Amino acid sequence: MTKAKTTQVLNAIGADDIDSTPPRRLTLSVLIPAYNDLHKLTRCITSLQRYAVLPDTQYLVSDDCSPNIDMTAHVSPRVADVQRNAENVGFIKNVNIGAKRATGDILLLCNHDVFAVEKLSQGWDAALLAAFDTPEVG
Numbered sequence: 001m002t003k004a005k006t007t008q009v010l011n012a013i014g015a016d017d018i019d020s021t022p023p024r025r026l027t028l029s030v031l032i033p034a035y036n037d038l039h040k041l042t043r044c045i046t047s048l049q050r051y052a053v054l055p056d057t058q059y060l061v062s063d064d065c066s067p068n069i070d071m072t073a074h075v076s077p078r079v080a081d082v083q084r085n086a087e088n089v090g091f092i093k094n095v096n097i098g099a100k101r102a103t104g105d106i107l108l109l110c111n112h113d114v115f116a117v118e119k120l121s122q123g124w125d126a127a128l129l130a131a132f133d134t135p136e137v138g
């Protein structure tokens with residue numbers, strides 16, 4: 001149907017005040033506070049990205065000045081945006097520092113020892129955002 005025909009149909013049914021622009025899809029930021037365990041962090045990010053279906057999810061890692069490893073040197077910027085604190089500030093402040101960098105509409109706080117699994121996690125990101133389209137959620 002052409003745009004002119006669509007407009008004609010909408011006008012005929014009294015729907016000229018309907019906004020036919022599709023709603024903007026929510027975006028997601030995943031914040032992973034990390035401290036000293038690159039193996040768990042890598043497993044977490046890799047598994048989340050493996051089963052994600054949305055291409056524009058932002059992955060943030062907030063390294064709380066891990067004494068044994070500098071996460072910024074080991075996690076590619078193509079995988080996640082990693083920021084290392086100059087000093088250890090503790091979990092809550094580390095989360096708040098990382099959250100300030102988030103650009104998504106929805107912020108998921110995900111500890112670095114969490115990981116997605118094959119049969120349960122496919123499309124976890126889309127399912128999470130779909131919940132916010134429900135009027136009872138918010």
